[in-house]
Amino acid sequence: MKDQLTWIEVQDSIGWIKINRERKLNALNRELIDQLHDRIINFQNHPSVKVIVLTGTGNKAFVAGADISEFSSFEPEQAAAFARQGNQVLFDLITQLEKPVIAAINGYALGGGLELAMSCHLRIAVQHAKLGLPEVSLGVIPGYGGTQRLPALIGKGNAMEMILTGDIISADKALELGLINQVVAAEKLLEATIILAKRLMKNSPNSIKNAIKAINASDSTLKGFKEENLQFSLCFGTTDFKEGVAAFLEKRKPEF
Ligand code: COA
Numbered sequence: 001m002k003d004q005l006t007w008i009e010v011q012d013s014i015g016w017i018k019i020n021r022e023r024k025l026n027a028l029n030r031e032l033i034d035q036l037h038d039r040i041i042n043f044q045n046h047p048s049v050k051v052i053v054l055t056g057t058g059n060k061a062f063v064a065g066a067d068i069s070e071f072s073s074f075e076p077e078q079a080a081a082f083a084r085q086g087n088q089v090l091f092d093l094i095t096q097l098e099k100p101v102i103a104a105i106n107g108y109a110l111g112g113g114l115e116l117a118m119s120c121h122l123r124i125a126v127q128h129a130k131l132g133l134p135e136v137s138l139g140v141i142p143g144y145g146g147t148q149r150l151p152a153l154i155g156k157g158n159a160m161e162m163i164l165t166g167d168i169i170s171a172d173k174a175l176e177l178g179l180i181n182q183v184v185a186a187e188k189l190l191e192a193t194i195i196l197a198k199r200l201m202k203n204s205p206n207s208i209k210n211a212i213k214a215i216n217a218s219d220s221t222l223k224g225f226k227e228e229n230l231q232f233s234l235c236f237g238t239t240d241f242k243e244g245v246a247a248f249l250e251k252r253k254p255e256f
Helices: 030-042 076-095 111-117 132-138 146-154 156-166 171-177 187-202 205-216 222-234 239-247
Strands: 004-010 014-019 051-056 059-062 099-107 106-108 120-125 129-130 168-170 182-184
Touching: 004 030, 014 030, 014 187, 030 051, 030 076, 030 146, 051 059, 051 187, 059 099, 059 111, 076 222, 099 111, 099 187, 111 129, 111 146, 120 171, 120 187, 129 171, 132 156, 132 239, 146 156, 146 222, 156 205, 168 171, 182 187, 182 239
Parallel strands: 014 051, 051 099, 059 106, 099 120, 106 129, 120 182
Antiparallel strands: 004 014, 129 168
């Protein structure tokens, strides 16, 4: 039987999806990505769900990244296929969904976790949330659309700084940059998310669907996503990648 890596609930036309892998800070492994895919499709087809909310279990992490232990031994071709598949079944699926998806960021949103939040249509974060794309510190680059969605949200200069430094920023800084839409006290996350969802739900679902499509058309090009996949895969098997991943798994700083 599959582990229960996600929980769902429908309440007042909001479809809640909770990522439930707290012991590993909700890191995204393949099984979790597949479960999230199924949950999203289920809510897309659910007649009474108007808005979908994605959040994490516990107060420490939304998602602390893609599961590093899962891809540590990949060769470039496997890495390219792995990222392509994840994008197709989850990240692009969410971005192109016909119902709005809100990321309720309850803690760390790092690497694949921030990429997941960025694939959602709106983001609301708790005050103690920490956000970043630290992949370069692991000898790799973002592979789930981060190099494309981050500049679209905060501009190329700010995205260059965040991705090349790998810096992890506060929720207040993320708000200032336009990376998230709102910051709230931890105990207000639920209430604030419901208020935001209700502001969307009072509008025409058909118009919301068309607006999402039109806004997405202004986003980065297909060429950019393809280039990301290539450059991501080229990191695999390099000495830097081996050192970066080994350092993380051994809980030490990498030496590049
Ligand atoms: N992949 C796999 N496992 C992860 C993970 C990830 N992205 N993020 C956290 N974990 C695991 C840790 O290995 C640890 O497992 P263990 O208890 O079996 O050793 C557990 O989750 C708790 O994490 P830990 O690092 O002990 O917590 P912390 O409070 O000391 O640090 C972070 C929290 C978020 C700073 C740290 O976990 C981290 O740097 N994670 C990776 C972030 C990252 O680089 N993400 C991008 C990946 S592409």
